Amino acid sequence: MIAQRLFGADRRIAIAIFVLLAAAVIVPVLNLAVSPSSAFYIPSYMVALTGKYLCYALLALALDLVWGYCGILSLGHGAFFALGGYAMGMYLMRQIGSRGVYGNPILPDFMVFLNYKELPWFWYGFDHFWFAALMVLAVPGLLAFIFGWFAFRSRVTGVYLSIITQAMTYALLLAFFRNDMGFGGNNGLTDFKDILGYNVQADATRSALFAASAVTLALAVFVTAAIVRSKYGKLLMAVRDAESRTRFLGWRAENVKLFAFTVSAVMAGIAGALYVPQVGIINPGEFDPANSIEVVIWTAVGGRGTIVGPIIGALLVNAGKSWFTGVLPEFWLFALGGLFVAVTLLLPKGIVGMWDGWRGEGKASRAASLAEEAGADPVEPEPKIVRTAARTPGAWSATGPEPQPAE
Amino acid sequence: MMMLRAIGLMLVLTMASVLPSQAAEADLRAAIAKFAAATGFSATEAVVRELAASGDPAVERPLSALADGNLYVRKADSQVFAGKEAGDTIELLDPLSGDKVADAAKTDLTKIKVNNGLRRTIRDALGTLTLRAKDASVRLAAATTMFKTPDAANIEPLDAAIAAETDPAVKTLFEQARAASILVSDKPEADKLAAVSVIAARGDREALSLLTSVEASSQGAVKDAATAAIRAINSTLALWDAGQNIWYGISLGSVLLLAAIGLAITFGVMGVINMAHGEMVMLGAYTTFVVQQVIRTSFPGLFDWSLVIALPLAFLVAALVGLAIERGIIRFLYGRPLETLLATWGVSLILQQAVRTIFGPTNQEVGNPSWMSGSFDVGQLAITWNRLWILVFALLVFGVLLYVMKRTSWGLQMRAVTANRRMAASMGIKTPWVDALTFALGSGIAGIAGVALSQIDNVSPNLGRGYIIDSFMVVVFGGVGNLWGTLVGAFSLGIVNKFLEPYAGAVLGKIVVLVLIILFIQKRPRGLFALKGRAVEA
Numbered sequence: 001m002i003a004q005r006l007f008g009a010d011r012r013i014a015i016a017i018f019v020l021l022a023a024a025v026i027v028p029v030l031n032l033a034v035s036p037s038s039a040f041y042i043p044s045y046m047v048a049l050t051g052k053y054l055c056y057a058l059l060a061l062a063l064d065l066v067w068g069y070c071g072i073l074s075l076g077h078g079a080f081f082a083l084g085g086y087a088m089g090m091y092l093m094r095q096i097g098s099r100g101v102y103g104n105p106i107l108p109d110f111m112v113f114l115n116y117k118e119l120p121w122f123w124y125g126f127d128h129f130w131f132a133a134l135m136v137l138a139v140p141g142l143l144a145f146i147f148g149w150f151a152f153r154s155r156v157t158g159v160y161l162s163i164i165t166q167a168m169t170y171a172l173l174l175a176f177f178r179n180d181m182g183f184g185g186n187n188g189l190t191d192f193k194d195i196l197g198y199n200v201q202a203d204a205t206r207s208a209l210f211a212a213s214a215v216t217l218a219l220a221v222f223v224t225a226a227i228v229r230s231k232y233g234k235l236l237m238a239v240r241d242a243e244s245r246t247r248f249l250g251w252r253a254e255n256v257k258l259f260a261f262t263v264s265a266v267m268a269g270i271a272g273a274l275y276v277p278q279v280g281i282i283n284p285g286e287f288d289p290a291n292s293i294e295v296v297i298w299t300a301v302g303g304r305g306t307i308v309g310p311i312i313g314a315l316l317v318n319a320g321k322s323w324f325t326g327v328l329p330e331f332w333l334f335a336l337g338g339l340f341v342a343v344t345l346l347l348p349k350g351i352v353g354m355w356d357g358w359r360g361e362g363k364a365s366r367a368a369s370l371a372e373e374a375g376a377d378p379v380e381p382e383p384k385i386v387r388t389a390a391r392t393p394g395a396w397s398a399t400g401p402e403p404q405p406a407e
Numbered sequence: 408m409m410m411l412r413a414i415g416l417m418l419v420l421t422m423a424s425v426l427p428s429q430a431a432e433a434d435l436r437a438a439i440a441k442f443a444a445a446t447g448f449s450a451t452e453a454v455v456r457e458l459a460a461s462g463d464p465a466v467e468r469p470l471s472a473l474a475d476g477n478l479y480v481r482k483a484d485s486q487v488f489a490g491k492e493a494g495d496t497i498e499l500l501d502p503l504s505g506d507k508v509a510d511a512a513k514t515d516l517t518k519i520k521v522n523n524g525l526r527r528t529i530r531d532a533l534g535t536l537t538l539r540a541k542d543a544s545v546r547l548a549a550a551t552t553m554f555k556t557p558d559a560a561n562i563e564p565l566d567a568a569i570a571a572e573t574d575p576a577v578k579t580l581f582e583q584a585r586a587a588s589i590l591v592s593d594k595p596e597a598d599k600l601a602a603v604s605v606i607a608a609r610g611d612r613e614a615l616s617l618l619t620s621v622e623a624s625s626q627g628a629v630k631d632a633a634t635a636a637i638r639a640i641n642s643t644l645a646l647w648d649a650g651q652n653i654w655y656g657i658s659l660g661s662v663l664l665l666a667a668i669g670l671a672i673t674f675g676v677m678g679v680i681n682m683a684h685g686e687m688v689m690l691g692a693y694t695t696f697v698v699q700q701v702i703r704t705s706f707p708g709l710f711d712w713s714l715v716i717a718l719p720l721a722f723l724v725a726a727l728v729g730l731a732i733e734r735g736i737i738r739f740l741y742g743r744p745l746e747t748l749l750a751t752w753g754v755s756l757i758l759q760q761a762v763r764t765i766f767g768p769t770n771q772e773v774g775n776p777s778w779m780s781g782s783f784d785v786g787q788l789a790i791t792w793n794r795l796w797i798l799v800f801a802l803l804v805f806g807v808l809l810y811v812m813k814r815t816s817w818g819l820q821m822r823a824v825t826a827n828r829r830m831a832a833s834m835g836i837k838t839p840w841v842d843a844l845t846f847a848l849g850s851g852i853a854g855i856a857g858v859a860l861s862q863i864d865n866v867s868p869n870l871g872r873g874y875i876i877d878s879f880m881v882v883v884f885g886g887v888g889n890l891w892g893t894l895v896g897a898f899s900l901g902i903v904n905k906f907l908e909p910y911a912g913a914v915l916g917k918i919v920v921l922v923l924i925i926l927f928i929q930k931r932p933r934g935l936f937a938l939k940g941r942a943v944e945a
Contacts, residue, residue: 073745147925154929156928156929159745162748163680163880164883164924167876167921168921168925170921171922293749293752296749297749300749330764333756333763334757336753337754337756337757337758340752340756341736341754344743344749344750345739348743348746
C-alpha cells in the first residue's frame, strides 16, 4: 500500500494526520455532548477560534509547498486565501435570501444599498453550493496558473517574484475596496445566516465546520506529503536548490514551479473558504500585503521545508497573537517584528528543523561514543544530510556568506 | 477684566470706523430726501444721478429698492423709506441701513414711481458704481459678474470704465465682459465678430460655455466664428489638461524618485530588499516634526529654516538606524535575500510600533514654511510651491548622488562591488564596509525624502507603508544598479499614473499601473536598464 509506505517513511506525518482526525471527532463531542459545567467541556468560542487557526495552518502549509519545497517566496498567498473566502462568502450571501435588512430576495443588502438593479453576472450560480465550491478551487487556481505562467516562463525569480506577488495582492486589495466591483467594497460580505441550510451561528454548525477544517487539513497534509515524496517532489527540491542546473539537465523548471504554485493556491483558496463561515465576515483587508507576509512568518517559525512545521508555526504564532492582543495590545507588533528578526537570524530552519538538527547531532554523538566503546577509531560521523535543509546560496563561496548583487 | 477691556477696545474701534462715514451719510440722506419732492420721472432721475455721482457704495440699497418699486414716501412727514409688503401693511425700512423703522398702512404712503428708462439708469448707475470702486478686487468681481451675466445695458458703463481703467488685468476683464455683453445685444455683426475673438482669446471654460450658448442662438458669420472659436478653445484646453496631468505626474514622480532612490542603491549594490525602507522615510518625517516642535517652543523666528535644519538631522537619524540594522541584522543574512526581506519586514514593524508608542497613532502636524506655501499660475495651471520645491529637491538629491557614484572613490567602490563583488574584493576593496556605508547612505536618503514628504503628506506611523510598494515598483521597473533607471522609472510611473487617473479613477489607475508593471516584468525581468552580466542566476 502506498499509504502505508508513506506513513512508514515518516511517522511524524502519520501522527499529525491522526491527531487532526482525532481532534475532528473529539472536539465537537466535547463541545456538544459534554455539559458546560464539566471540566472537559470545550466552550464554543474556543471551537471557533481553533477552527480559525486550523484554516491558518492550511494556508501556512500551502505556502510551505511553494516556499519550503520550491523556493518561491510568495508574498501574495493572502490573495488566494481571500479569493477562496470571497467565493464562499458569495454563496453565504445568496443564502441570506429575503432575510436581509432590505428583504430583497435576490440582491444582497449592500447591492440594494448601492442601487444595483439586478445581480451582476459574476454572482450567478453562487446560490448553489457545488458551484461556489468549484469556484473556491477554480478562481485562486486560475489566477495562480495565469500569474505563474507568465512569471515563471520569463524566469522572474527570487526577490523580484516576491515583490510582484506582493504587487498582485496589493492590486487586488485596491480593487476589492471599490464599491463598484460588486463585492461589497470596504465592508465586504458579512451578516451570514445559513450554510447548506444550517444556521452558521449554531454550536453544531460551528463544530461541524471545525471538524471539516481539521479533516481538510489532514487531507492537505497527506496530499502535500504525497507530492513531496513523489518523483515530482524530488524535482521540486532540485529546482529549489539549483534551478539552472535542473534546467540544464533537461527539466522544464517553469512547469515544475507552475504546478506547485497552482496546487498551493488552490489549497490557500480552500483555507479561505473554510475560514469565512467560521469568522462570519470577509473583507478586502484580507488582501493586505501585511497579512501575506505574516503567513510567511508562521511557516518560518514552524520550519519551512517540513510538513508539520507550518502547522505548528501557524498554531503557535496565532495563539501568541490572541494572547498578546488580549493582554498587551501595544506590544504585539514589537513581538511580531522581533519574531521575524529572531527566526531569520537564529532559527533559519524553524522549530521542527532545529529539532531535527538536535536529534541528528544526538544520534551522531551516540554513534561515535558507541564506536569508541567498541574500540574502533573514532571516525568522524558522516554529516547527516537533513532532507529538509534548504541549500544556502553562497555556501560555495570560500569566504562564507556574502551578499550577492541583484542582477 | 480681560473681557471688559476687549469689549471696550472693540467699541472704540467700531466708533472710529463709523465716524468718518457719518458726514457722507448725512449728505446721502439729504439727497434721498429729495425723492419726496421730486415729481415726474425726470426729477426722480436727477436725484438718482446725484446719488450715483456720490460714488458711495451705500447708495446701492435705496437705488435697488427704487428699481424694484419698493421706495415709499410717508404722506405725513414726507420722509423716504424702503418698504417691504407684509399683508395690508408695509414694513418701513431705513433706506440706507435697511433696519426696520415702523409699520404703516398702504394708504399712508406714496410709492415712488419708476419706468423702464429710469430702471435702466439705475442699473447703469449701480454697475458704474462698482466698476469705479477704488479697490481693484471689487472691480474685478464686478467685471466677473458682468461677464457671467451679460446684458446689453452693461456696454455703456463698461465703455466708460475701460476708458478710465489703469490696471491692465482689470481692463482685460472689462473688455471681455463688454464683449460678452455685445454678443447678447443687437449690435451689428462686425462688433459681434470682434467680441467673439476677444472672448476666444480668454480661452477658459467660462469662455467656452458662453460661446456655446452664442453658437446655439446666432446665425451666419457669428455662428461660424463661434464654432471656430469653440474648436480652438477646446484644443487649447486639451493641451492644458495634458500639461496639468504631466505636471501632476512629474510631481508624483519626484516623490517616488525620492522614496525609491535609496532603495535602488541598497538593492543594486547588495541585492538586499529593505522592507524597512518606508520606515526610514517615516523617521525622516518625524525628525522634521521634532525639529519644528523645538523651533516652535524655543526659537520661533527660525521657523522658515526648520526644513533646512531638519535635512541633515533626518539624514543622520535614518543613516544611523540603517547602519545599526546592517551591522546588527543584515550582515548575518547575506546570500539569503529572502530571509533579509523577512528580517527587515520585522524591523519595519518594530520601528512603526516604536514611533506609535512614542508619538501616538494620530497624524502629527508639520507646518509649511512660508516659502513653501501658496501657489502661482502658469496659464491655466496652478503650481503649488511645495510641489515645485520637492521636484527641485528630488533632482538635487539625484544630482548629488550621481556625483557621488560617478566621481568619488567611494562611488567607484560601490559600482565595483555592484558589478562583481568577488573581483572587487580581490582588488582590495573592503566589501563589508562598502555594504555598511551603502546601506547607511540609502537609509539616509530615505530620511531626507521623509523631510520632503512631511510637507505634502500626513505624518503618521503608517507614512512609509504607503510608499513602499510604489518604490519597489519604481526600482523593479527601472532596473537596479542604475540611477538613471530609477529616474526614468519614477517619472514614467508618475506620469502614467496621473494620465490614467482621469479615465479610470485614482484606484483603478493604480491597479492598471500595477498590472502593467507585472506584465512588463515578464518582458524584461531585470527592468528597463538592466546591468549586463554573464551570470546565469542572481
